Amino acid sequence: MFPRRLLPARSLKLSRPLSTSSIRMGGATIKAEAEEEEGVQKEKVAREKRDRSRIDTLLKKVGRIQTTPAERVGIPMHSSAPWSGVQQPWSFTFDPLSVRPKEEKEATKKSLVPEQPSGQHRETSPTSADEAAAAKVVELTPKKMFESYVEVELPLLSSPDLLSEYVSTSGGLRIGKLMEHLDSLAGAIAYKHALPPPSVPQSERPAPLYLATAGADRLDMFRPLVVQDIRLSGQVCFVGSSSMEVFVKMEGVKDGEVIGDTLLLGRFTMVARDSKTHKARKVNPLIIESDAEKELFDCGKDHKRRKQEASKLALSKVPPSTEESAVLHEFMLGQSKPENVEEGGKSIKRVEMKHTVTSADYLMHPQERNLHGQVFGGYLMRLAYELSYSNTVLFARSPVRFQSLDEISFQRPVPIGSVLRLVATVSHTSTSSNQIHSHIAADTIDVSTGVRNKCNDFHFTWQKMNGNGLDREVKPVTYFESMAWLEGRRRLALGDKMRGR
Numbered sequence: 001m002f003p004r005r006l007l008p009a010r011s012l013k014l015s016r017p018l019s020t021s022s023i024r025m026g027g028a029t030i031k032a033e034a035e036e037e038e039g040v041q042k043e044k045v046a047r048e049k050r051d052r053s054r055i056d057t058l059l060k061k062v063g064r065i066q067t068t069p070a071e072r073v074g075i076p077m078h079s080s081a082p083w084s085g086v087q088q089p090w091s092f093t094f095d096p097l098s099v100r101p102k103e104e105k106e107a108t109k110k111s112l113v114p115e116q117p118s119g120q121h122r123e124t125s126p127t128s129a130d131e132a133a134a135a136k137v138v139e140l141t142p143k144k145m146f147e148s149y150v151e152v153e154l155p156l157l158s159s160p161d162l163l164s165e166y167v168s169t170s171g172g173l174r175i176g177k178l179m180e181h182l183d184s185l186a187g188a189i190a191y192k193h194a195l196p197p198p199s200v201p202q203s204e205r206p207a208p209l210y211l212a213t214a215g216a217d218r219l220d221m222f223r224p225l226v227v228q229d230i231r232l233s234g235q236v237c238f239v240g241s242s243s244m245e246v247f248v249k250m251e252g253v254k255d256g257e258v259i260g261d262t263l264l265l266g267r268f269t270m271v272a273r274d275s276k277t278h279k280a281r282k283v284n285p286l287i288i289e290s291d292a293e294k295e296l297f298d299c300g301k302d303h304k305r306r307k308q309e310a311s312k313l314a315l316s317k318v319p320p321s322t323e324e325s326a327v328l329h330e331f332m333l334g335q336s337k338p339e340n341v342e343e344g345g346k347s348i349k350r351v352e353m354k355h356t357v358t359s360a361d362y363l364m365h366p367q368e369r370n371l372h373g374q375v376f377g378g379y380l381m382r383l384a385y386e387l388s389y390s391n392t393v394l395f396a397r398s399p400v401r402f403q404s405l406d407e408i409s410f411q412r413p414v415p416i417g418s419v420l421r422l423v424a425t426v427s428h429t430s431t432s433s434n435q436i437h438s439h440i441a442a443d444t445i446d447v448s449t450g451v452r453n454k455c456n457d458f459h460f461t462w463q464k465m466n467g468n469g470l471d472r473e474v475k476p477v478t479y480f481e482s483m484a485w486l487e488g489r490r491r492l493a494l495g496d497k498m499r500g501r
């Protein structure tokens with residue numbers, strides 16, 4: 001029943017019986033490994049908490065105070081060019097340019113620029129004599145950190161008409177729509193860094209590029225969101241070879257001044273691609289001028305390194321740790337208990353993970369396209385958030401409060417005209433803290449072949465708001481579900497410790 005790789009023992013076949021001392025030594029080894037793993041987890045949480053507080057403080061010292069209102073504007077992320085329809089309406093194989101009208105392609109090529117972290121870029125493999133003549137070395141100008149600063153103000157309390165577009169069913173604000181704006185903001189910030197100033201002649205501009213959201217990591221809500229005027233802001237804080245780390249935040253404002261603490265802090269990874277080859281393109285290097293900027297740069301660099309390390313330990317690549325195997329083993333043994341059990345003075349109903357699934361299909365319309373003709377990433381975030389909310393309230397049978405977006409990975413673009421299928425699953429629950437972790441898997445479906453391609457993963461954490469606490473518990477049955485259960489457990493544990501639980 002239980003997969004062998006989940007067991008902490010290295011072998012199930014023994015050449016001779018274990019002595020009492022051997023058993024004691026084995027137990028001590030397992031305990032030592034568990035303590036080591038717990039220490040690693042505590043250090044990870046401590047770094048995340050330090051970074052969150054540090055970034056929040058540093059963003060107040062860099063960016064806005066160095067710019068004028070006219071310098072805080074970014075370019076629109078939605079395409080305004082006329083849409084003339086998909087050229088091949090029944091074929092949606094991956095081609096970021098295939099679904100764009102010719103005039104939109106040309107307009108984008110003229111307006112967008114390639115990037116590079118340091119040094120030079122040379123256009124290779126020209127397709128014509130004209131392109132060969134135009135191919136030349138272009139020096140990418142280093143940019144100052146504050147030059148990428150962009151802000152957007154939403155006077156939700158001051159403007160009843162605007163508020164009507166954001167009000168939720170409970171009378172609060174639609175966080176999914178605000179997430180959509182945050183992704184758009186991150187894109188505007190990245191383009192502001194990668195594009196040359198308007199004063200640069202066309203002949204001196206690098207070859208065209210496009211930027212895409214590679215992922216969003218830990219959008220944490222610091223406190224409950226109430227109806228108020230809001231400011232969204234951010235800037236590029238780290239530049240790699242072809243990627244940028246963009247830090248964003250949400251604040252409450254009144255008469256142009258920040259009131260209270262930061263509402264939300266988030267981090268996006270943006271990547272640059274050549275508009276012809278779709279290969280990685282380098283971005284302008286950053287000029288670091290102050291101690292605060294250096295700290296932000298180091299935070300971004302460390303954040304990128306930690307993401308790379310964490311990806312190597314993902315349960316899709318390596319077996320669970322010794323401690324996780326023991327926890328899962330104990331939990332699976334408990335499945336033999338009755339479906340309803342008493343815990344902490346309340347009755348807990350166990351629900352198989354497969355019975356928590358909800359899904360939705362969406363046709364991707366051109367109104368939601370970005371500058372390079374694909375579906376805007378922020379729109380996907382909103383759809384995923386709202387399905388995750390529905391998935392969670394149906395499970396909890398009670399209103400829930402958003403706590404964090406634990407991670408988003410954008411693996412491939414979503415073409416206009418394709419069908420997007422979102423599948424939401426409750427992957428972990430904590431009846432002691434009334435928390436629910438919901439995972440959203442996003443696939444695109446080619447309507448001509450029925451072939452599905454994985455495009456995104458979303459992870460959300462919610463908390464039941466009222467009543468007698470969470471009285472339902474999700475349980476995995478298959479090995480795949482067990483890994484999802486452990487993944488959700490990891491994310492809930494990290495979020496809890498960051499919130500001081």
